[in-house]
Amino acid sequence: MNTPGSSPLQRLRRELFASPLDGLISLLLIGFLLAVGLAVLRWMLFQAQWAVIQANSTLFAVGRYPVDQQWRLWLLTSLLALASGLSWGLLRRLPHPGPAWPRNDRLAVGLLIALAVVAPLALQLQASVQLRWWLITASLITSRWAAGRWGQAIPPALRRWIPLIWPLLYLAGMVLISGGLGLVSVPPSEWGGLLLTLLTASFAILLCFPLGVLLALGRRSELPLLRGASVLYIEFIRGAPLITLLFLGQNILGFLLPGGLAPDRVWRAAWVLTFFAAAYVAEAVRSGLAALPPGQLEAARSLGLPMPLALIHVVLPQALRVALPATVGQFISLLQDTTLLSLIGLLDLLGTARTVMANPAFLGKNGEVYLVLAVLFWCCCAALGLGSRALEHRLNPLSSPAQA
Amino acid sequence: MTSSTPSAAAVMIEARGVEKWYPNGFQALRGVDLTVHQGEVVVIMGPSGSGKSTFIRTFNALEAFQKGSITVDGMALSDDVRNIDAIRREVGMVFQQFNLFPHLTVLQNLTLAPVLVRRRPRREVERQALDLLERVGIHEQAHKYPGQLSGGQQQRVAIARSLCMEPRIMLFDEPTSALDPEMVQEVLEVMQELARDGMTMVVVTHELRFARRVASRVVLMADGEVVEEAPPEQFFTNPRHERSRQFLSQIR
Numbered sequence: 216m217n218t219p220g221s222s223p224l225q226r227l228r229r230e231l232f233a234s235p236l237d238g239l240i241s242l243l244l245i246g247f248l249l250a251v252g253l254a255v256l257r258w259m260l261f262q263a264q265w266a267v268i269q270a271n272s273t274l275f276a277v278g279r280y281p282v283d284q285q286w287r288l289w290l291l292t293s294l295l296a297l298a299s300g301l302s303w304g305l306l307r308r309l310p311h312p313g314p315a316w317p318r319n320d321r322l323a324v325g326l327l328i329a330l331a332v333v334a335p336l337a338l339q340l341q342a343s344v345q346l347r348w349w350l351i352t353a354s355l356i357t358s359r360w361a362a363g364r365w366g367q368a369i370p371p372a373l374r375r376w377i378p379l380i381w382p383l384l385y386l387a388g389m390v391l392i393s394g395g396l397g398l399v400s401v402p403p404s405e406w407g408g409l410l411l412t413l414l415t416a417s418f419a420i421l422l423c424f425p426l427g428v429l430l431a432l433g434r435r436s437e438l439p440l441l442r443g444a445s446v447l448y449i450e451f452i453r454g455a456p457l458i459t460l461l462f463l464g465q466n467i468l469g470f471l472l473p474g475g476l477a478p479d480r481v482w483r484a485a486w487v488l489t490f491f492a493a494a495y496v497a498e499a500v501r502s503g504l505a506a507l508p509p510g511q512l513e514a515a516r517s518l519g520l521p522m523p524l525a526l527i528h529v530v531l532p533q534a535l536r537v538a539l540p541a542t543v544g545q546f547i548s549l550l551q552d553t554t555l556l557s558l559i560g561l562l563d564l565l566g567t568a569r570t571v572m573a574n575p576a577f578l579g580k581n582g583e584v585y586l587v588l589a590v591l592f593w594c595c596c597a598a599l600g601l602g603s604r605a606l607e608h609r610l611n612p613l614s615s616p617a618q619a
Numbered sequence: 620m621t622s623s624t625p626s627a628a629a630v631m632i633e634a635r636g637v638e639k640w641y642p643n644g645f646q647a648l649r650g651v652d653l654t655v656h657q658g659e660v661v662v663i664m665g666p667s668g669s670g671k672s673t674f675i676r677t678f679n680a681l682e683a684f685q686k687g688s689i690t691v692d693g694m695a696l697s698d699d700v701r702n703i704d705a706i707r708r709e710v711g712m713v714f715q716q717f718n719l720f721p722h723l724t725v726l727q728n729l730t731l732a733p734v735l736v737r738r739r740p741r742r743e744v745e746r747q748a749l750d751l752l753e754r755v756g757i758h759e760q761a762h763k764y765p766g767q768l769s770g771g772q773q774q775r776v777a778i779a780r781s782l783c784m785e786p787r788i789m790l791f792d793e794p795t796s797a798l799d800p801e802m803v804q805e806v807l808e809v810m811q812e813l814a815r816d817g818m819t820m821v822v823v824t825h826e827l828r829f830a831r832r833v834a835s836r837v838v839l840m841a842d843g844e845v846v847e848e849a850p851p852e853q854f855f856t857n858p859r860h861e862r863s864r865q866f867l868s869q870i871r
Contacts, residue, residue: 511718518711519732520732521704
């Protein structure tokens, strides 16, 4: 990083003021950024009135989820924090231990702690809620530390099963949120805010991926009917705006299925999102398949591997790695597309925001609300992007440190 | 093994009147015949575009053909997928571009098919794989990835990968054509040793010294047909056909 004999000041000089023109551009940019930053800061600190967020923080988080059942969501959040910490620590230490706390990790922990301290204070939450927030952050960091510390002591036979906690946790989360197994049922119409946004997005992301892979394989199949059907599906979906498909889903599914059998409005929307994203994921995967030299499949087949095994063990691992950045880009736009749910009358983050802004008590507070929304979405998308970059790095066989 | 007594050994590959057209109407094979006995090393030569690669790729059904018949190790090639997979298990193939699996280590490249296809225990296959890697001289690289090896090393891994399936026949499709000159020899030596151990081999190559030293027979193909088929001494010193003489003068 630091070339020998270069103080930060010298480096700054070299990078920003190498020539008179560079210096001029740098000065102009610095001035512009300072002006914008100061204006935003002044607005945030002195003009904006954050009462609209403070008063509605629960509404933004979970919508009209019954207050006496909200402990279930807290429990789920804690479990998610524990699982994230565990996976994070293990990914850093296995199979080849790197440094215990790389720079990015220290940065992430710092951010998490800052968030845990600042956010509850800024939102003026009750003491009990504050405490829960802090506990959840602490458990995330602790499990990250513990997994990094003792991860290698886990016997390899057991390690292979650890990723399974995620699907199990997802199913458990569904039960916790919607009820069943002795829990009071909370119908989807009472979900809202960030909860609804994350739920529909994660549902669609999880299901559109396998569906997209199958569609991409179908599109390259030698069976004409399968290929034709895949092409037709992909091109139809990609040719139609998502909002029309969402309205179509709300109306058609209601007509097609007898009353009571049609899934709830929330699930209908989630399925439409899934089918929509699958077509785009299929195109990303297809580009990955096309990038693979044909010799790979030939070598696998000439070793006697039947087609399904050749696909699973040779073709897909390589093709999906190539397709990963484009696929995650698709996931990120899918997350943002969930805001369209507000247009079909669902109370996702944007829908909730619109009802709050329609309340006469908070008239004219649009700036505050939209800024918070933008920051929330940015956080979620940044997390997806960072995770994908870490995965990409890890999946590249030539970048694992112990191999070089 | 000498070519004077082939009839005593079992027939491993029998191709009769094989004809192939590409979808654009070009006829790549125009009625090719070839018989390969157990333990024979048959070298196929010919100018580019003569159909030699296409021909040996029909033996394990990487290329389809429209007319004629091919019998491999007693099994007649048909369109049936299970029949094709059965033949591929007995026929190893080494490619010009190595085609190692870049996302797997060298050892995993070797063990993948025996564990998945032959359903043999992983431990046992790994031991055999390490033995094979030692035989081709790269056992200390077992846990590296193909991208970290030189071309010659990669091709030797590819040979070991095929051998790990314990095939009865090995096909080589221009195995040294993509290599830097200084790496050709190490691959040829491995192939030579394999021939000495009695493996049945069909090799498409331009390496004259290898053909002279190892081949039981040399086959010259041109324009989708077999022009000449002869023992190496005769082929290189006294070819019968004008087309053979022309080809030899071009590559010498």
